[in-house]
Structures are given as structure tokens and as C-alpha cells.
Amino acid sequence: MAELMEMIHKEEAGLTVDRSLDGAPSDVQSFQIFVTGEWRACFDKIYSNLANAPSISDIIRNRRQGHRRGAQRGGGGMMRGQEASQLPQEKELKSWREISIFIQEFVENNFGKGSLRRTYKEPTYIEHLLGTSPDLSSPESPNVFFPDRNFDYRKVLFLGQEINFLLMHTLSYALFDLWFGSTPISVLLTWLLDYLFCFIRGAYGKAIIAKKTLVDERFIITSSY
Amino acid sequence: MNWYARHSRPLSGRLTANDVGGINLKSLLNFCLLAMNTGVVFFFPILTLICWYFFVFFKIQKTPSIFLPPLENIYDTGTAYFYFTACLHILAIFQVVYVGYIVFLQCRMDIFFIDWEPSKSKSDGGTGNVSAWRTILAINEWSAMQTMRKIDINFSLFWILFFLLGLGLEKNATNQPNLTSTDSGELNIVLRFANTTFWWLLSGFLQYTWRYFIFDRFISEPQEQIFVDFCTIAKVSLLVMDEKFHGYYLHCRSPHQFAGNII
Numbered sequence: 342m343a344e345l346m347e348m349i350h351k352e353e354a355g356l357t358v359d360r361s362l363d364g365a366p367s368d369v370q371s372f373q374i375f376v377t378g379e380w381r382a383c384f385d386k387i388y389s390n391l392a393n394a395p396s397i398s399d400i401i402r403n404r405r406q407g408h409r410r411g412a413q414r415g416g417g418g419m420m421r422g423q424e425a426s427q428l429p430q431e432k433e434l435k436s437w438r439e440i441s442i443f444i445q446e447f448v449e450n451n452f453g454k455g456s457l458r459r460t461y462k463e464p465t466y467i468e469h470l471l472g473t474s475p476d477l478s479s480p481e482s483p484n485v486f487f488p489d490r491n492f493d494y495r496k497v498l499f500l501g502q503e504i505n506f507l508l509m510h511t512l513s514y515a516l517f518d519l520w521f522g523s524t525p526i527s528v529l530l531t532w533l534l535d536y537l538f539c540f541i542r543g544a545y546g547k548a549i550i551a552k553k554t555l556v557d558e559r560f561i562i563t564s565s566y
Numbered sequence: 567m568n569w570y571a572r573h574s575r576p577l578s579g580r581l582t583a584n585d586v587g588g589i590n591l592k593s594l595l596n597f598c599l600l601a602m603n604t605g606v607v608f609f610f611p612i613l614t615l616i617c618w619y620f621f622v623f624f625k626i627q628k629t630p631s632i633f634l635p636p637l638e639n640i641y642d643t644g645t646a647y648f649y650f651t652a653c654l655h656i657l658a659i660f661q662v663v664y665v666g667y668i669v670f671l672q673c674r675m676d677i678f679f680i681d682w683e684p685s686k687s688k689s690d691g692g693t694g695n696v697s698a699w700r701t702i703l704a705i706n707e708w709s710a711m712q713t714m715r716k717i718d719i720n721f722s723l724f725w726i727l728f729f730l731l732g733l734g735l736e737k738n739a740t741n742q743p744n745l746t747s748t749d750s751g752e753l754n755i756v757l758r759f760a761n762t763t764f765w766w767l768l769s770g771f772l773q774y775t776w777r778y779f780i781f782d783r784f785i786s787e788p789q790e791q792i793f794v795d796f797c798t799i800a801k802v803s804l805l806v807m808d809e810k811f812h813g814y815y816l817h818c819r820s821p822h823q824f825a826g827n828i829i
Binding site: 372388486531535 | 664
């Protein structure tokens, strides 16, 4: 803890380099990225091994089922169950390491091929106003990083969808009010609708994160619903 | 045009047509859902302003000038309230479907955490391995943030219940032109919509204003900033691809050499 506090104090006193990305302003840590088709094809090639992998929970569950089946059939079945569930794991770990290195090399701009390199650009006024993407029409154009000073990465969470949720609550409440003509029933149904979406996002999102990051779902203990 | 530019890329020798997106059944479905949301964003203010107009000028009139049709057969075509009823149904269903679509997309995003911690050599007192606990902590923080919002539904519903039932303000929607009267009576659906929409929007506006202008500036920090700071201390970056060729990258590589310190 003392080392952590010392690090924070050093950073506060300006005794360290800033947190910025190479080629980007010092006050920006969040970026909006637009990638090329080549980059996406390379990413998908490695990521598909990871994304379709059984999670560690699935492997443990399969192993337990193999044990139960083996106990019913005899020792030979148990061994077969264990071997079958162990086989995919090394492939997923290898993919995880590969994709980690791929993204690190991409961020550090170490690739030689133009379409796998990145460049930082400030969006033009029109791009900022209309949310248009930069021009990536040339096949060898590099991937583009735009600064995300307003933390628009919230759009991938419920934090960035406030207006949509407010509209949904207002309209669904009005509809339930029209159907049932009762304020308490409308309030209850609106709350249930919101809880349903939060439950799906929390539960399904947690399962997907566990699967794609190879972290056991049992380690994700925080509940968002 | 903007959507097409984000979802397609020029073909190179290695890539196939499926790799580079473009127009297909999936993109047409996306287009329909985006059109639904655009319709809601466009027509909801129009419907609300029309209902508020009737509410204000019907309720404050001293001499009879505005009359509301009787509430009969609101689902039959040709009646005075049919267009309002149809519009409300369409907007509500479209918005619920669109939010369901957003939730579906958010759950299926490609997400990856990148650990920048270098491994400590045995001469430095390390084991040569990097601990996974910082990544697990960052994933837990992200998981907790998934459904956080500035506008709290429980708070909104509590105060709406208080104002409409507790203080009896739902009777503002009765068919008589007197705002101060609290006599029971049949509630007009247009006035009811105007009344409830007002309280919902007021509640959302006040909560968002409180969080944005006061709480997140003077008392705490925005949750998204807290998360970036946390990931920087943990030295774990985040890459999220919400679309095929678009995503966000949080660069959280702290300037310190090691983040996995001994407590």
C-alpha cells in the first residue's frame, strides 16, 4: 500500500511521464477507434478461437458430468471425460496470449503493414458535429484514433443510453396507464420492465465477459442488477 | 450514408465481401431498428407538445374556448382519440424494441482487457509471472458499471407515485377545465399522458442536472472517469468493439513500472 501511495504522490507532483498514448495529447486516455478491414480480419482470426471457447465454468461442469458418467460406467469413462475437457484449454490460452500481444503491438504502433498501423487524428468540425467516420477508403490507410474527451465510451454501457431509457420509461408508463388506468399498476409494470432489461444486461453481459476474457464467472462477484 | 461508411470497408486482395460488411439482411435489420428509434425521437416531442397544449389551454381557460371530445371507443378508427392511441402504442413498442436491441448489442460486444504489467525477474524478487488479480478486479468494476445510470428508476418512480397518488395530482387529468379542482372524475387519456409525461421528464431532468452539474463536479467524479483512473492504477487497458469497424480504447498504461505491488 505504501508503494501505491508513493506512486500516486509522484504522479501528482509531476515527477513521472504522463499517461498519454504516443502521438496523442497528454490529457486524453479514452479514444474512439475506426479500424480497417485488414485489422478486423486479423483480429477476428485470433479472437474467434477465444470467443467460441468454452468458459472455465463450462469445462468444470463438463468434467463433473464426466465424473458422474464415469462413476456410473466405471473408471474408464471418468478418464475419457477428463481428457476430452482438458484438450481445448491450451488452444484458448494460446489465443489469449496472441491477441494480447496483437493489441499491445497495435497500440504501440509496431506493425509494418500500413493497414495495421494506427494514427491519431483530431476530428474535423463536421466529423465532430455529425459523428461521421474518417475516410478509410484507401486500402492501405491506417486505423484512426479520435480523442474521446467526453467519455463517449459510455455508449457501450447503460450510462450512455440515458435518453433512450428515459423515453422508454415515459412511453411504457403511459401505455400501461392507458391499458390499466391505474397508477400503482403502471408504476409496478414500468419497474418490472426496467428490472428485466437490467437483469438481462447484467447476467448475459457477465457470462459473455467471462467467456471472452477467460476469467471464471465465479470471479465476477459484483452484481449490476 | 454515415452508417454505411462505418460498416463497410474497401476490398483488398485478402478480404472477402463478407469481411467488409456492406448491405445485407443484417444491415437491413439494423436500419429498421435505427429507423424505429429515429421515429420515436422525432414524434415523441410532437405528441408531447400537442398534449401539453391541450392540457394547458383546456385547464386554464376562464371562458369556454377549448373542448375535448368524449372518451368513447378510443381504439376504433375514425374516433377523435384513435390517432393518439395508435401513436402512443407505436412509439412505446418501437422504443421498447429498440432498447431491447441496444441491450442485445451491448451484451454481444467484443471486449478485451490488456495487462501492461511486465513480469518481474527472479533477481528483482519476482516469480517471472504476472498476477491476474488486477485484470479480475478491472473486470469486476466493468461488470458493476454495466447497468449504472445517472437517472435512477427507483427514485423517479417513488416521486411520481408521491405526486400522482400521494398528493392526488393525477386528478389534474379530469375532464373539467379547472386545474385547482381535486374532484374525482373520469380521467381523459390525452390529459393523463400530458400529466404523467411532465412528471417523468421533470424527474429525469432534475436528476441528470443534479448529477452532471453538482454531484459529479463538486462532490464526486463521473463514474466513467473513476473507472479510467482505476484501470490506470491497475495498469489494465480496455478495448471494446461495439461495431465491426468501430470501438473504444481506454489507454490505462500507468507511467509506473510495476502496478502489482506488495501490500
